[in-house]
Amino acid sequence: MLTISLRVLGVCLWFASAVAAAVEDPAFKAGFAERDITPEIGMEAPGGYGKAYHRALHDPCKVRAAVFDDGQARAAVVGIDALFIRRPTVQAIRQEIQRQCGIAPEAVMIAASHSHAAGPMGFFLPGELDGASPLVKSLVYEKSVTANPEYLARVQREIVAAVVAADAGTRLGHTRTSSCRSTLFPCN
Ligand SMILES: [Zn+2]
Numbered sequence: 001m002l003t004i005s006l007r008v009l010g011v012c013l014w015f016a017s018a019v020a021a022a023v024e025d026p027a028f029k030a031g032f033a034e035r036d037i038t039p040e041i042g043m044e045a046p047g048g049y050g051k052a053y054h055r056a057l058h059d060p061c062k063v064r065a066a067v068f069d070d071g072q073a074r075a076a077v078v079g080i081d082a083l084f085i086r087r088p089t090v091q092a093i094r095q096e097i098q099r100q101c102g103i104a105p106e107a108v109m110i111a112a113s114h115s116h117a118a119g120p121m122g123f124f125l126p127g128e129l130d131g132a133s134p135l136v137k138s139l140v141y142e143k144s145v146t147a148n149p150e151y152l153a154r155v156q157r158e159i160v161a162a163v164v165a166a167d168a169g170t171r172l173g174h175t176r177t178s179s180c181r182s183t184l185f186p187c188n
Pocket residue numbers: 047114116
């Protein structure tokens with residue numbers, strides 16, 4: 001009888017510890033994916049004062065996506081090699097990500113690395129300021145960087161594809177959080 005009681009007690013203790021572990025360390029999944037968005041030779045290079053064009057490529061431009069899932073919600077964090085990304089582009093990407101894999105638009109963050117060696121995603125689209133004065137049109141179309149619509153569409157597709165692939169490949173993982181205080185360096 002004593003043996004049976006000890007076994008029952010053991011099972012209860014194991015169950016209690018398993019439940020406690022599950023509460024303390026909830027299931028956490030993460031997935032990662034990347035895609036290539038290297039511009040083509042001859043495309044505009046953004047970020048200078050005036051027109052500049054890619055004459056050589058040093059290394060690839062990438063989309064890198066991470067999707068995190070704590071069992072309650074999913075969030076996507078995306079880094080892109082680009083000078084910037086326009087809000088309408090982000091909004092269109094968020095909608096498409098939601099349509100393809102269900103991640104909420106407000107849970108998708110897209111950050112550009114501020115690369116001057118990336119592709120032409122703005123500042124303006126061809127034809128966007130056709131109604132402006134001749135001076136403004138000249139400044140925008142002839143003196144500034146103008147987006148390449150095909151390249152912009154490709155970047156949109158590849159960001160969506162990277163997030164969908166990262167979401168499909170999520171695996172169980174563990175998290176560790178930390179904090180620090182410094183008056184010298186920014187921390188998060
Ligand atoms: Zn800059």
